[in-house]
Each structure stands twice: as C-alpha cells, then as structure tokens.
Amino acid sequence: MAEQSVKTELMQRLDEKKDRMFGIRRYLHAHPELSFKEDKTAKYIQDFYQGKDCVIRTNVGGNGIVVTVDSGKPGKTIGIRADFDALPITEETNLPFASQNPGVMHACGHDGHTAYMMILGETLIEMKDKLEGKVVILHQHAEEVPLGGAVSMIADGALDGVDNVFGIHVMSEMETGKIFYRPGNVQTGCSYFKITINGVGGHGSSPHKTKDAIVAASHFVVALQTIVSRALSPFDVGSITIGNFDGKGSSNVIKDKVILEGDVRSISDEAQETIEREIRAKLNGISTMFGVTYDLDYKNDCPVLYNDPETTEFGIKVLNNTDIPELTGVEMCEPQPPSEDFAYYAKERPSMFFYVGATPENGKAYPHHNPKFDIDEKSLMISAKAMGSIVVDYLIGK
Structure with missing residues (x-):
C-alpha cells in the first residue's frame, strides 16, 4: 500500500535525524522559559521553519506558532500539537x-515534545508531495x-480548517517502548x-461580640469532605483540596477575615x-450558621x-x-489525574x-514537575514515528 512505503521512508528520514532531534531537546532543556514568557523559545522554533516550504504563522494567541504543510492536493486536514513552556522549578x-x-526547568517533557515535533514537521515538509491534504502543526505556548x-x-x-487533532505526552513513569x-x-x-470568609473581629476575651471567621472557615473545610463521599456517584471520581488557609493573627484576637484557596479535580463534566x-451550597449554609458573609472567586x-472513541x-x-522498531507494545491505561x-x-x-x-534508562523515574525529572530520549523517536504514521495514514490511507 502507498501509505506503507511512505511511512517506511518517513521513518528512515527520522532515523537519520536522531542526533539533531536529541540536540534540539537538550538545547531547549538548557534554555527553559516560563508560560507566556517563552519569547526566545518561540523565536527558536520560528527560525527553524524559516526557508522551508511551509506557511508559518507566529504570535498566534500569544507566543503560539502554527505551521501549515500543504500537499497541494485535495484532502483532509490533520492538526498535531506539541507544547513548549517550562515550570518555576529549580533543576536538580x-x-x-x-x-x-535559575529557578526555571523543563520538568514535564515539553522540551521533548517540541524537539520531536520540529524534526517530524521538517520531515513532513520534505515529503509533502507524497501526501494529500494538509498538516497543521500547533506549537503551543x-x-x-x-x-x-x-x-x-x-x-x-489555530484550528480553522482542521478536521481532527492529535497530541502526545511523554510520561516518565510509564515504560519506555x-x-x-x-x-x-x-x-x-x-x-x-x-x-474570603468575612466575620466580625474582636478581643479573645469577648467572643460574644464577634463573628469568628476562623471557626466558620474551619467548619466549611470539614463540610467540604462530604461532597465527594456523599454528593458524587460512587461510579464517578473527584477530589477537592484546600491548599491555602490564611488565618494568621494574634493568639488573643478573633479574626475578622480568612482566605481559603482550593483545587478541584474531576473526571466528568x-x-x-x-x-x-x-x-x-455549603458556603451559603456556613454563612447562615455563623452569621458571616463570603466572597467567592470560582x-x-x-x-x-x-478522547473521541472513533x-x-x-x-x-x-x-x-x-x-x-522501537515500539514494544500499545496498551490501554487508566485515566490520568493531572489536567491538560x-x-x-x-x-x-x-x-x-x-x-x-519515557522511564529513564537507569530506571529512576521521577514524577512530572519534580526537580529531578528526566526522560529516556528514545521516547522522542517513538513519538515522532507514531505521530508521523498517524499523519500518513490519516492523509493517504484507505
């Protein structure tokens, strides 16, 4: 079949560029930039595509870059996405x-995503006469x-004219291959x-003249624990975290205000x-119970x-x-807790x-966002070949 010979050629070309792919990843790893501040990274990606037979849009929604590879033949349009920002973490x-x-690190693999996508993008540009339709490469900040x-x-x-979108994340705690x-x-x-729980402050010796914001906020935190266990179906999944409880004050002063910040995760809308x-609802109840008011930013x-099943x-x-050749298996996994x-x-x-x-070759897999995070660079070639194969079959497969 035509797509098989095209995929074979694609993989051969990718193999020839392995050292460049790894070199790009290492350059990006050494020069990370935080979200919305990736100016030099965006310029690096833009310069890579300059002079190549493609259409480049820069400053898309900020530092985003959209590269369109047009075969010149009618067909579908596939979008493929890679992200390129880093994290406020000191690397170890x-x-x-x-x-x-200092204080900035590629601790999630986005350097690897960008490196494989750049080399794959270049290769698809070189081979575009063998494709049909268009490839839209989404380099996302x-x-x-x-x-x-x-x-x-x-x-x-960025998605104008795009029919379907595919994306990859390398995972340090999943088996390489x-x-x-x-x-x-x-x-x-x-x-x-x-x-913000708003009460009425006062002296610790006269609690009857106050509306204690700390007491009200504490009851609210406890009440939150019943939401997942009593309001969600046992077949659904969710979590609620209070990550900040700001009630600092003096030992003999009843606080008039407490600030809480929290995080919610769920696996269904x-x-x-x-x-x-x-x-x-629980905030309204606490407000009535303790005579306090609240301000909520949600x-x-x-x-x-x-993931669309089809x-x-x-x-x-x-x-x-x-x-x-580098791929040893394709397996279904459990839902993943982080958001994306x-x-x-x-x-x-x-x-x-x-x-x-992308578990490192030495077997020491640190989780994403850890200061010791690293990946096995073989995962980049697997990513490029996997995504490239999907592009080829999508555009010319029958």
Missing part, C-alpha cells in the same frame, strides 16, 4: 544540559498555567476557587458541575480531556498495524491524546 538532575535559567495557550490559540484561528491510550474521558478537569454547586480552568480507534489501529489543556482542542474537534512511555 545534574544533567550536562541542565537548565541555565503556556500549557502549564490556566487559562493556557490552547484557549488563546483557538480563539486566534510502550504507547498508552484510553478512549473517552482520559484526564481530569480542574477548577480553582478563592474564598457532571462531577465538575456537582462539586461547584455543592461548594456554593474558575473552571480546564475541562475534562475527552478518532482514538483510528489512531490505535494505525499504531498496531505499523512496524515501529489539550482538552480545549478536543472540545472543538474530534481528537486523540495519547502517552509515550
């Missing part, structure tokens, strides 16, 4: 290419903070809230809505990431039917987001 890996920017780069890029037309996937809801949605409704930062089935069929702003693309177009195992 002792790698020879460790971060040169600011994935790590809400509302991230996906929202602004979509608003700026394997690809993992799951149809349906695959990563949690997240919400943020900030609550219904759970996300239920948790928000219950938080508001933000749904990221929706649940939904699109996912297509992607897995391609991977199972393609000979990728690829979910916004998946809300706009039928999409598939999957995972490439």
Whole structure:
C-alpha cells in the first residue's frame, strides 16, 4: 500500500535525524522559559521553519506558532500539537544540559515534545508531495498555567480548517517502548476557587461580640469532605483540596477575615458541575450558621480531556498495524489525574491524546514537575514515528 512505503521512508528520514532531534531537546532543556514568557523559545522554533516550504504563522494567541504543510492536493486536514513552556522549578538532575535559567526547568517533557515535533514537521515538509491534504502543526505556548495557550490559540484561528487533532505526552513513569491510550474521558478537569470568609473581629476575651471567621472557615473545610463521599456517584471520581488557609493573627484576637484557596479535580463534566454547586451550597449554609458573609472567586480552568472513541480507534489501529522498531507494545491505561489543556482542542474537534512511555534508562523515574525529572530520549523517536504514521495514514490511507 502507498501509505506503507511512505511511512517506511518517513521513518528512515527520522532515523537519520536522531542526533539533531536529541540536540534540539537538550538545547531547549538548557534554555527553559516560563508560560507566556517563552519569547526566545518561540523565536527558536520560528527560525527553524524559516526557508522551508511551509506557511508559518507566529504570535498566534500569544507566543503560539502554527505551521501549515500543504500537499497541494485535495484532502483532509490533520492538526498535531506539541507544547513548549517550562515550570518555576529549580533543576536538580545534574544533567550536562541542565537548565541555565535559575529557578526555571523543563520538568514535564515539553522540551521533548517540541524537539520531536520540529524534526517530524521538517520531515513532513520534505515529503509533502507524497501526501494529500494538509498538516497543521500547533506549537503551543503556556500549557502549564490556566487559562493556557490552547484557549488563546483557538480563539486566534489555530484550528480553522482542521478536521481532527492529535497530541502526545511523554510520561516518565510509564515504560519506555510502550504507547498508552484510553478512549473517552482520559484526564481530569480542574477548577480553582478563592474564598474570603468575612466575620466580625474582636478581643479573645469577648467572643460574644464577634463573628469568628476562623471557626466558620474551619467548619466549611470539614463540610467540604462530604461532597465527594456523599454528593458524587460512587461510579464517578473527584477530589477537592484546600491548599491555602490564611488565618494568621494574634493568639488573643478573633479574626475578622480568612482566605481559603482550593483545587478541584474531576473526571466528568457532571462531577465538575456537582462539586461547584455543592461548594456554593455549603458556603451559603456556613454563612447562615455563623452569621458571616463570603466572597467567592470560582474558575473552571480546564475541562475534562475527552478522547473521541472513533478518532482514538483510528489512531490505535494505525499504531498496531505499523512496524515501529522501537515500539514494544500499545496498551490501554487508566485515566490520568493531572489536567491538560489539550482538552480545549478536543472540545472543538474530534481528537486523540495519547502517552509515550519515557522511564529513564537507569530506571529512576521521577514524577512530572519534580526537580529531578528526566526522560529516556528514545521516547522522542517513538513519538515522532507514531505521530508521523498517524499523519500518513490519516492523509493517504484507505
């Protein structure tokens, strides 16, 4: 079949560029930039594509870059996405290419995503006469903070004309050599809230003249614990975390104000809505019970990431039917607890987001966002070949 010979050529070309791919990853790792401040990284990506036979859009929704590879033939349009921001973490890996920017680190693998995508993009440009339709490469900034780069890029037309979107995340705690996937809801949605409990302060010797904000806030924190256990279906999943309880004061002063900040995670839209409704209801109850008022800032930062079953089935069929030498298995995984702003693309177009195992060769796998985080660079070649195979079969497969 035509797509098989094209995939074989694609993989041969990728193999020839392995050292360049790893070199790009190491350069990016040494020069990380925080979300919405990735100016030099964006310029680096832009310069890479300059002079190549493609259309480049820069400053898409901020620092985003959209590269369109047009075969010149009619057909579908596939979007493929990689993110490129880093985190406010001080690196502790002792790698020879460790971060040169104090307090900033690629601790999530976005350097690897960008490196494989750049080399894959270059190769697809070189081979575009063998394709049909278009490839839209989404180099996305600011994935790590809400509302991230996906929202602004979509608003700026990044998905115009795109039929489906595919994305990859390398995973340090998943076995290198394997690809993992799951149809349906695959990563949690997240919400943020900030609550100010307003009471009436006073002297500790006269509590009857006060409305104690600390007591009211404490009861609220305890009441929150019943939402997941009593308001959610036992077949649904959610979590609520109070990460900040700011009630510092003097031992003999009853506080007039307490600030709480929290995080909500859920694996369904219904759970996300239920948790928000219950938080508001419990605040109203606490307000009545203790005679306090409250101010609530509640933000749904990221929706649940939904893998379209038909699109996912297509992607897995391609991977199972393609000979990728480095790939040892394709397995279904459990839903993943972190949130991911690829979910916004998946809300706009039928999409598939999957995972490439990247446990370091020495077997010491640190979790994402850890100062010692690292990946096995073999995962980059697997990512490039897997995504490249999906692109080829999507555009010319029958």
